[in-house]
Amino acid sequence: QGGRRDIFLGARECQGYVEPCEFGSGIGFYDDYGEMSLGYMFFGFSYPDENTQHDLISKFWRPVMLDGVITFDKPDAQSLDCNVVREQQSVKEFVVGENFSLAQE
Incomplete structure (x- = not known):
């Protein structure tokens, strides 16, 4: 997918270029490479x-490519199966007049 955004794998430095192909239709550089x-x-x-x-949680992982194939876990919002989890902040409680005001005011 990607739409108007560039395709990248985890970091902007790892940009990808996408074109149609049939998986396994030819020999690839990493086919017999092993684990990377x-x-x-x-x-x-x-x-x-x-x-x-009820926290904003950042999830990180350490992907491995095996013979040219990277297997991604399903990005299930309920799952915290990633290798590294970092809680960033708790849910902020909003109280009228104390930490926010109504638009009518």
Whole structure:
């Protein structure tokens, strides 16, 4: 997919170029390469309304390419199966007149 945004794998420095192809239709450079670690990468966020802790959570993982294939975990908002999880902040409680005001005011 990608639309108007560039395709990248975990970091802007790892930009990808996409074109149609049939998987396994030809010989690739990494077909018999073995296992290659791709380092520490951002996986996604779990937003406060999507997890039981009600925190904004950053999830990271260490993907591995095996013979040219990278297997991605399903980005399930309820799942925290990533290798590294970092809680960023708790849900802020809003109280009228104390930390925000109504538009009518």
